[in-house]
Amino acid sequence: MTARLLDGKATAAAIREELAAQVAERVRRGLPPPGLAAILVGDNPASQLYVRNKHKACQQVGMRSWIHHLPADITAARLLGLIEQLNADPHVHGILVQLPLPPHLDESAVQEAVDPRKDVDAFHPENAGLLTLGRPRFYPCTPHGVVQLLRRHGYETAGKEIVVIGRSNIVGKPLALMLLQKRTVPNPAAGDATVTIVHTRSQDLARLCQRAQIVVAAAGVPAMITPEMVAPGAVVVDVGINAVAGRIVGDVHPAVAEKAAAVSPVPGGVGPMTIAMLLLNTLRAAQLFQDSSKPS
Numbered sequence: 088m089t090a091r092l093l094d095g096k097a098t099a100a101a102i103r104e105e106l107a108a109q110v111a112e113r114v115r116r117g118l119p120p121p122g123l124a125a126i127l128v129g130d131n132p133a134s135q136l137y138v139r140n141k142h143k144a145c146q147q148v149g150m151r152s153w154i155h156h157l158p159a160d161i162t163a164a165r166l167l168g169l170i171e172q173l174n175a176d177p178h179v180h181g182i183l184v185q186l187p188l189p190p191h192l193d194e195s196a197v198q199e200a201v202d203p204r205k206d207v208d209a210f211h212p213e214n215a216g217l218l219t220l221g222r223p224r225f226y227p228c229t230p231h232g233v234v235q236l237l238r239r240h241g242y243e244t245a246g247k248e249i250v251v252i253g254r255s256n257i258v259g260k261p262l263a264l265m266l267l268q269k270r271t272v273p274n275p276a277a278g279d280a281t282v283t284i285v286h287t288r289s290q291d292l293a294r295l296c297q298r299a300q301i302v303v304a305a306a307g308v309p310a311m312i313t314p315e316m317v318a319p320g321a322v323v324v325d326v327g328i329n330a331v332a333g334r335i336v337g338d339v340h341p342a343v344a345e346k347a348a349a350v351s352p353v354p355g356g357v358g359p360m361t362i363a364m365l366l367l368n369t370l371r372a373a374q375l376f377q378d379s380s381k382p383s
């Protein structure tokens with residue numbers, strides 16, 4: 088392999104250290120530690136693992152964390168009742184509902200029930216709207232993880248041609264929005280890039296990708312990005328998480344590492360960065376809560 092590794096594991100560890108120092112400073116000033124409540128419905132093994140990892144990460148940086156594990160057949164009314172209770176709890180600054188939910192539960196309704204000031208996943212329509220306007224309250228975790236992974240390895244996005252593969256509400260669409268926006272004080276992670284979004288109906292994927300200086304693959308198709316699709320010296324970020332024959336692989340074919348300047352690994356790339364950005368949002372939620380409760 089000739090490409091440089093975009094090491095998400097080490098970068099996320101460095102971010103966690105910075106966050107731990109900020110949390111310790113808060114506590115030293117007599118403020119409560121940020122708290123994250125995670126809601127897990129049912130027994131999906133991948134979801135259980137994600138929630139456990141998030142819980143562990145909170146503890147590593149000195150944040151409080153609670154897991155509410157509910158049965159798969161929970162009624163919508165009971166789930167919404169728990170969210171209401173967490174919305175009102177001053178110790179809980181961030182609320183995370185682990186997706187996917189069982190089919191009888193309406194994901195949109197559940198996401199909209201979370202107080203937008205505690206919506207650390209940034210899935211609530213109010214937060215999606217603020218992001219679209221370039222006034223983000225929270226950045227969505229995976230897109231922000233991609234941006235920080237690039238920045239912390241010294242790859243500037245301003246003026247670059249970037250292709251984002253995927254247009255989901257969780258990754259592709261918000262990431263493309265962040266990358267194309269003008270960088271301002273309230274929008275520091277904006278990319279100032281020229282962005283092309285590629286999806287299932289796009290024609291000639293290879294031609295579109297070849298012109299990019301940065302390619303971000305978030306399609307969920309194992310090894311779909313092959314060396315022929317990538318310009319020599321491009322930077323390639325692999326968001327994909329695909330289980331193939333008991334192994335986790337990304338959307339980028341391993342041979343791309345022979346042609347690209349840099350590639351993020353799977354696992355150990357965007358995944359750990361996503362969790363680090365969730366912690367960052369939880370700290371931000373706690374700061375916003377504290378600011379809003381100051382006497383004016």
Ligand code: NAD
Nearest residue numbers: 229253254255258286287305306307326327328357358361
């Ligand atoms: P999704 O299925 O909701 O969206 C996939 C998108 O890719 C769609 O917009 C679709 O149009 C596009 N697409 C699919 N096949 C394509 C093809 N052959 N050519 C062009 N476009 C194609 O998935 P998602 O939630 O956006 O997640 C994408 C991938 O990222 C998945 O593998 C998921 O597991 C992974 N993921 C990783 C993290 C992380 O933290 N690393 C977080 C979220 C999602």
